[in-house]
Amino acid sequence: MSQLDERKVKILQAVIRNYLETGEPVGSRTISKYTDLNLSSATIRNEMADLEELGYIVSPHTSAGRIPTDMAYRLYVDSLMEEKVERDREMEALKGLLIETEGKMDKLLKNVAKVLATNTNYASIVSAPQIKGTRIKFLQLSRISDDQLLVVVMVEGNVIKNNIITLGQPLDEESILKLNIMLNTYLNGLTVEEINLGMIAGLKAKAGGHSDIIANVIDAVAQVISADEDMEIYTSGATNILKYPELADKEKAGELLSTFEEKQSLARLATETLSSGETGIQVYIGEESQLNGMKDCSVVTATYDLGGGMRGSVAIVGPKRMDYEKVMDTLKGMQTELERAYNKKE
Amino acid sequence: MSQLDERKVKILQAVIRNYLETGEPVGSRTISKYTDLNLSSATIRNEMADLEELGYIVSPHTSAGRIPTDMAYRLYVDSLMEEKVERDREMEALKGLLIETEGKMDKLLKNVAKVLATNTNYASIVSAPQIKGTRIKFLQLSRISDDQLLVVVMVEGNVIKNNIITLGQPLDEESILKLNIMLNTYLNGLTVEEINLGMIAGLKAKAGGHSDIIANVIDAVAQVISADEDMEIYTSGATNILKYPELADKEKAGELLSTFEEKQSLARLATETLSSGETGIQVYIGEESQLNGMKDCSVVTATYDLGGGMRGSVAIVGPKRMDYEKVMDTLKGMQTELERAYNKKE
DNA sequence: TGTTAGCACTCAATCCGATAGAGTGCTAAC
DNA sequence: GTTAGCACTCTATCGGATTGAGTGCTAACA
Numbered sequence: 093m094s095q096l097d098e099r100k101v102k103i104l105q106a107v108i109r110n111y112l113e114t115g116e117p118v119g120s121r122t123i124s125k126y127t128d129l130n131l132s133s134a135t136i137r138n139e140m141a142d143l144e145e146l147g148y149i150v151s152p153h154t155s156a157g158r159i160p161t162d163m164a165y166r167l168y169v170d171s172l173m174e175e176k177v178e179r180d181r182e183m184e185a186l187k188g189l190l191i192e193t194e195g196k197m198d199k200l201l202k203n204v205a206k207v208l209a210t211n212t213n214y215a216s217i218v219s220a221p222q223i224k225g226t227r228i229k230f231l232q233l234s235r236i237s238d239d240q241l242l243v244v245v246m247v248e249g250n251v252i253k254n255n256i257i258t259l260g261q262p263l264d265e266e267s268i269l270k271l272n273i274m275l276n277t278y279l280n281g282l283t284v285e286e287i288n289l290g291m292i293a294g295l296k297a298k299a300g301g302h303s304d305i306i307a308n309v310i311d312a313v314a315q316v317i318s319a320d321e322d323m324e325i326y327t328s329g330a331t332n333i334l335k336y337p338e339l340a341d342k343e344k345a346g347e348l349l350s351t352f353e354e355k356q357s358l359a360r361l362a363t364e365t366l367s368s369g370e371t372g373i374q375v376y377i378g379e380e381s382q383l384n385g386m387k388d389c390s391v392v393t394a395t396y397d398l399g400g401g402m403r404g405s406v407a408i409v410g411p412k413r414m415d416y417e418k419v420m421d422t423l424k425g426m427q428t429e430l431e432r433a434y435n436k437k438e
Numbered sequence: 439m440s441q442l443d444e445r446k447v448k449i450l451q452a453v454i455r456n457y458l459e460t461g462e463p464v465g466s467r468t469i470s471k472y473t474d475l476n477l478s479s480a481t482i483r484n485e486m487a488d489l490e491e492l493g494y495i496v497s498p499h500t501s502a503g504r505i506p507t508d509m510a511y512r513l514y515v516d517s518l519m520e521e522k523v524e525r526d527r528e529m530e531a532l533k534g535l536l537i538e539t540e541g542k543m544d545k546l547l548k549n550v551a552k553v554l555a556t557n558t559n560y561a562s563i564v565s566a567p568q569i570k571g572t573r574i575k576f577l578q579l580s581r582i583s584d585d586q587l588l589v590v591v592m593v594e595g596n597v598i599k600n601n602i603i604t605l606g607q608p609l610d611e612e613s614i615l616k617l618n619i620m621l622n623t624y625l626n627g628l629t630v631e632e633i634n635l636g637m638i639a640g641l642k643a644k645a646g647g648h649s650d651i652i653a654n655v656i657d658a659v660a661q662v663i664s665a666d667e668d669m670e671i672y673t674s675g676a677t678n679i680l681k682y683p684e685l686a687d688k689e690k691a692g693e694l695l696s697t698f699e700e701k702q703s704l705a706r707l708a709t710e711t712l713s714s715g716e717t718g719i720q721v722y723i724g725e726e727s728q729l730n731g732m733k734d735c736s737v738v739t740a741t742y743d744l745g746g747g748m749r750g751s752v753a754i755v756g757p758k759r760m761d762y763e764k765v766m767d768t769l770k771g772m773q774t775e776l777e778r779a780y781n782k783k784e
Numbered sequence: 785t786g787t788t789a790g791c792a793c794t795c796a797a798t799c800c801g802a803t804a805g806a807g808t809g810c811t812a813a814c
Numbered sequence: 815g816t817t818a819g820c821a822c823t824c825t826a827t828c829g830g831a832t833t834g835a836g837t838g839c840t841a842a843c844a
Contacts, residue, residue: 342686346680349676484838499796501834
């Protein structure tokens, strides 16, 4: 069987480029004119037959042109693609946003999602940074009624969690004060992971001369700290995918939009991206993303690191024939912009 | 011109019922068999011609049956419709949810939206209760670093707002303590509206012997209290509308889904529903809802009142030919269930 | 006067065949 | 190895015929 020589690569590249632009199967005559190879359509046809045999292109039916397979896309993003240079233009809008929404993480991320979606005309997914691994900066119990306490925990990055705990019986101000001091002394600066069961038991013993109540409060506090909320996911521009005919038929679009609505599996993807340890851009083509209804889509993901263990991910979802250069570029820009803006702020 | 006599009403009712079921234009022969009027199709035809003249039905083209106009739907929901009796069955699932998610308002409402959507097979919108008009139960300033204060405000209904304020210069613990006492003394039990500018000025004067800092802090606190966050909106089942062919074409569906994605105008609808003062069920048919892309939809809304001025709204969006009885019933059930569960909790 | 049977008519939907056009694979010549 | 040429395939599209549902109107009937 024939191999991928230089000419074949050039032809394949031309096919992919053309298909990315038009979304239509591309024929031999088009390539013959499009490239600077100066080959007749007949020659191209022979080469294309080989490329088909090698699994890089397929034709939807006999008398149509060829379209790239996932394998071709893979080759393209891995080695054929040329990086774009000018990226700054589009990011200007974002900088403004980052400054405006300073301090409000949720609004910031919502905006990031929105900017990404409108900039690219694809759908975007942004995951809020995980607070695991971040350190507790501040912790406070407050009495709000006879038998209710408000627990406020602030971790690095100024993310605040709060919860109300209901006690079986009243607790006096003095005990609360003591507890406050003790909890801050022992827990401050620790990460959520470091506060394990043994530690909690120790705390109880230290404070526990008093009674069961104290133990209960400590348990509740521990629960507040370690309660891992399901990861916040912000999406935008999901309806953009309706602009691409190959994704817009009722069934596919329904599945895809449902996936965006649920957000469950998007969180899974985000977790995966983050735990892969990869800090660069990752591209999932077709079924690689393992997301429901996304077998005709590509997903490009990036991570961001705001310091102090606060890492989140950003992703763009579009048709397989998306403008990979632009998307990867936009994501890179967003990544640096986010990280820079945040480090400046702290 | 002829009037709406009893027989015409019966025929109209039959047309509507049939259309709600099938979604297809309904012809005279169908009605002739469907009803117990024992009239020939010819007679029905005459009557239908009259009904068309009166504006209750139209035919999409000459040789098709008739479909109800918005006017007919209006008449139907206002007076023709029969209330269903058995409502409890479906609400069982909800009760469980309400108990499970106790205390976490956002999760609760997300679940409410989900249950409504899956129960009805339409799209649902839930607005979080507005905190305007609710009273401040607890307020606390905490020092988290030399020049940063954490403000925590809890209002009736245990909704907590917090924000970090950055001071120009350090503030000692003692001043913070004093401020805490003063703020609680003067602001506790007041509603956001009652804390007006004059009051703030007064507070500043009372505490202001010290310096500008105090004034700044008070200003910041006032801002936290009165910052009206944009209304939280939870939606679910937006993709359900793709199940209804009359809404599923690319353009319409795109507009509709975008409206759901933006949530902006949904908030407007919620505000409107709430400020109308109406506590019952309201039905918007077609363009009445004034929402983008919803001219072929009906929207049924209800409000809920959790006490203490905490009122929010719940809505169902579906095709005009939705099962109004079921939807209104489900909403009513949700309303009582929500209110009951919440009152029990407090 | 209200109801009904009958009939001509209209219009969307469907099917069918013809046609055009794009693109291929193969062969033979260069 | 490359290219021109040709037969072939398959889709998309268009027009015409057909079908069927449903209407409006008229005339007869109770």
